[in-house]
Amino acid sequence: MTLRLTTAGESHGPALVAIVTGLPAGLTLDRNAIDRELGRRQEGYGRSPRQRIEQDRIEVLSGLRQGRTLGTPLALVVRNRDHENWAWGMSPWPPEGEPAGKGKEPVTLPRPGHADLAGAMKYGLDDVRDALERASARHTAAIVAAGAVAKALLREIGVELAGAVVGDDLEERIDAARAERDTVGGIVEVRARGVPPGLGSYATKEERLDARLAWTLMGTQAVKGVEIGDGFALARLRGSEAHDEIRRDEGGYRRDTNRAGGIEAGVSNGEEIVVRAAMKPLPTLMRPLASADLETGEAGQALVERSDVAAVEALAVVAEACVAWELARAAREKFGGDALGDFVAAWRAYVERIPWSAR
Ligand code: EPS
Numbered sequence: 001m002t003l004r005l006t007t008a009g010e011s012h013g014p015a016l017v018a019i020v021t022g023l024p025a026g027l028t029l030d031r032n033a034i035d036r037e038l039g040r041r042q043e044g045y046g047r048s049p050r051q052r053i054e055q056d057r058i059e060v061l062s063g064l065r066q067g068r069t070l071g072t073p074l075a076l077v078v079r080n081r082d083h084e085n086w087a088w089g090m091s092p093w094p095p096e097g098e099p100a101g102k103g104k105e106p107v108t109l110p111r112p113g114h115a116d117l118a119g120a121m122k123y124g125l126d127d128v129r130d131a132l133e134r135a136s137a138r139h140t141a142a143i144v145a146a147g148a149v150a151k152a153l154l155r156e157i158g159v160e161l162a163g164a165v166v167g168d169d170l171e172e173r174i175d176a177a178r179a180e181r182d183t184v185g186g187i188v189e190v191r192a193r194g195v196p197p198g199l200g201s202y203a204t205k206e207e208r209l210d211a212r213l214a215w216t217l218m219g220t221q222a223v224k225g226v227e228i229g230d231g232f233a234l235a236r237l238r239g240s241e242a243h244d245e246i247r248r249d250e251g252g253y254r255r256d257t258n259r260a261g262g263i264e265a266g267v268s269n270g271e272e273i274v275v276r277a278a279m280k281p282l283p284t285l286m287r288p289l290a291s292a293d294l295e296t297g298e299a300g301q302a303l304v305e306r307s308d309v310a311a312v313e314a315l316a317v318v319a320e321a322c323v324a325w326e327l328a329r330a331a332r333e334k335f336g337g338d339a340l341g342d343f344v345a346a347w348r349a350y351v352e353r354i355p356w357s358a359r
Contacts, residue, residue: 001336003329005146009078011136012086012103018076018142020063020149022332025071026340029152034058037148037317038078038141044313046174046184048306053082056141058148071338076145080138090133103129108294111302113283120294128294128303137221137311140318147321150328156340157347158194158358159327163320165189165312166276178309181286185222185279186312190323194358195262196351197253197270199330208266209330216322217277220315225278229261244271252355268330270356275323279315282308 002022009016038056056078063074088095089103106127110116119131151161166187177184200209214226234242244255255271262273284307291302308314335350337343351358 001332001338003150003325003332005325007139007142007146009080009139009142010090010133011138012080012082012090012133013092014083014090015080016078016139016142016145018146020074020076020146022329023063023069023071023074023149023153024332024337024340024343025069027069027149027153027156028067029060029064029069029149030067031058033152034145034148037144037151037321041141041144041314041317044311044317045171046178046308046310046312047314048308050082050306053085054141055081058145069340074149076142076149078141078145089129107132107303109291109300109303110294111283111285112289112291113280116303117294126294135221137314140221140314140321143220143318143325144321147318147324150321150324153328153343154324154331156344157196157331157335159192159331160194161190161192161320161324161327163188163190163316163318163323165316170310170312174310177281183282183285183308184310184312185224185281186310186315187276187278188312188316188319189274189276190316190319192262192273192323192327195268195270195273195327196347196358197268197354197356198350199268199327199334200263200266202265202267205266209268209326210261210263210266212326212330213263213273213275213323216326217275217319220277220318220322222279222282222311222315223277224280227261227276228263229274230259231261231276234259248355251357251359273323273327275319277315277319279312282311284308 004021006019035057042051059077061075063070063072085101086103088100107129110128115131115135116128120128166189173184201207205211210228217223217226244257244260247254258271262271288301288304291300293300335343335346
């Protein structure tokens with residue numbers, strides 16, 4: 001039994017879609033809670049005016065009846081309100097009528113750092129819009145919707161997550177970058193409490209929980225680095241300084257430090273999961289970088305279009321959703337169950353068997 005997620009959708013197309021399979025039947029989903037997560041992703045300092053157009057709301061097409069999952073594929077939709085401004089340019093079918101609105105001119109000056117050039121070469125495109133629309137971080141709205149479902153499942157087994165930006169100088173850096181028509185990146189951290197020991201496995205690389213967290217975060221737009229626990233800093237320490245010593249008290253096994261970030265040998269060890277992701281500065285600059293035209297090869301300046309100065313706060317929400325998804329997937333593999341009650345009972349029997357208590 002495992003959770004699977006398939007997403008679809010372009011940034012300025014009609015909608016984003018997420019299809020979730022592998023949920024147990026009987027999980028209560030709260031529409032407002034999902035919308036709150038979608039809203040959190042849209043907030044944050046440095047976002048583009050696009051966020052004043054979008055007011056992301058969840059729609060459910062299947063898999064849910066009267067607020068409870070059926071154990072069947074859950075189809076989630078987030079409409080793009082901006083699509084109406086791109087109705088001709090992003091029409092799924094050959095558009096009717098005269099060219100109108102946005103996206104009608106082909107984009108031929110690829111942005112350094114975006115999918116534009118590699119996408120155009122890979123897929124044989126003469127308009128980089130065909131690449132950038134799917135590569136866009138708008139996609140993360142679908143991830144957050146699925147992550148909200150994962151969080152609801154995790155809550156049933158006492159797991160709570162929080163994502164935050166690391167460092168408190170963000171607003172200043174964003175203001176300074178905006179003034180110079182530039183962009184900035186940053187670092188986010190996700191912590192998950194209440195994760196029992198034993199999620200993931202050292203048996204194969206694919207099952208390792210750290211590998212799965214790295215995969216999902218690295219697969220998120222603009223992420224260039226991921227670390228678990230003290231990550232890169234561990235490389236500079238001695239073994240005697242780097243590992244989390246084990247002791248036992250009436251609550252079970254405990255560590256007084258957590259440099260491993262709650263994962264040893266690819267398996268959760270019962271401590272808080274701590275994972276960080278580094279985001280590069282966004283590649284759409286109002287003061288564009290040098291580029292070369294796809295058609296003519298002539299030197300030019302990269303595409304300038306409405307964009308964020310920073311989306312680090314949004315990444316904190318997205319990263320939380322990504323981590324929730326992978327933890328929920330690992331929990332489904334470990335505890336199984338077609339009905340929510342079976343899943344929770346299996347979790348309860350397990351945590352009663354092992355010398356561990358959540359903290
Ligand atoms: C993005 C470019 C901007 C962002 C977008 C991601 O879109 P637009 O060109 O429409 O202003 O606003 O992010 C979102 C729309 C979102 O909801 O997060 C990009 O190129 O990745």
